[in-house]
Amino acid sequence: MKHEKKALFLDRDGIINREINYLIRKEDVVFLTGIFELTAAYQSAGYLLVIITNQAGIGRGYYSEEDFKMLTEWIHGEFRKHGINIAATYHCPYHPVNGIGEYRKESPDRKPNPGMILKAIDTYDIDPGSSMFLGDRDTDMQAAFRAGIGERVLYDPEKRETGEQATRIIMDFSEIMPKPDKDFVIPFTG
Numbered sequence: 621m622k623h624e625k626k627a628l629f630l631d632r633d634g635i636i637n638r639e640i641n642y643l644i645r646k647e648d649v650v651f652l653t654g655i656f657e658l659t660a661a662y663q664s665a666g667y668l669l670v671i672i673t674n675q676a677g678i679g680r681g682y683y684s685e686e687d688f689k690m691l692t693e694w695i696h697g698e699f700r701k702h703g704i705n706i707a708a709t710y711h712c713p714y715h716p717v718n719g720i721g722e723y724r725k726e727s728p729d730r731k732p733n734p735g736m737i738l739k740a741i742d743t744y745d746i747d748p749g750s751s752m753f754l755g756d757r758d759t760d761m762q763a764a765f766r767a768g769i770g771e772r773v774l775y776d777p778e779k780r781e782t783g784e785q786a787t788r789i790i791m792d793f794s795e796i797m798p799k800p801d802k803d804f805v806i807p808f809t810g
């Protein structure tokens with residue numbers, strides 16, 4: 621059956637890790653407080669975890685695809701240490717103005733375009749309507765809206781975005797911790 625899985629899509633910079641410009645060294649990664657607890661809870665609730673990130677630093681020549689791949693594998697490993705499986709990280713290296721050579725182009729993948737999310741939906745048979753996108757920018761919300769993602773959560777503690785396409789604006793990850801199912805009963809097997 622098509623489209624039966626739900627996913628939690630996550631922006632990377634400003635959600636997974638503290639945003640610094642053109643992050644590429646693992647020594648510079650500072651994970652946001654509560655991100656492991658949050659993703660672990662959604663994983664337990666049956667959500668696939670997918671990271672969706674613009675990486676124009678590649679197109680600008682600040683770091684290579686290989687550098688990015690190594691950092692991504694390290695980040696996935698840090699999640700694994702917490703028992704959390706990140707299904708995939710999708711990235712877009714292009715920039716329409718500042719990309720160098722072949723990297724200078726409009727891309728259907730670059731947020732606010734929905735291309736990366738649509739690819740993940742197709743690859744993993746995700747039901748967009750029952751899925752969530754968690755991001756810290758209006759461009760994340762726009763991309764999620766255009767991909768048909770039902771729940772679009774804007775994490776914006778500094779209130780710098782408009783929140784226009786968000787279905788919910790939060791100041792803290794604890795606000796979207798999935799609630800334990802009240803009807804959950806441990807089956808009697810004795």
Ligand SMILES: [Mg+2]
Nearest residue numbers: 631633634756
């Ligand atoms: Mg961000």
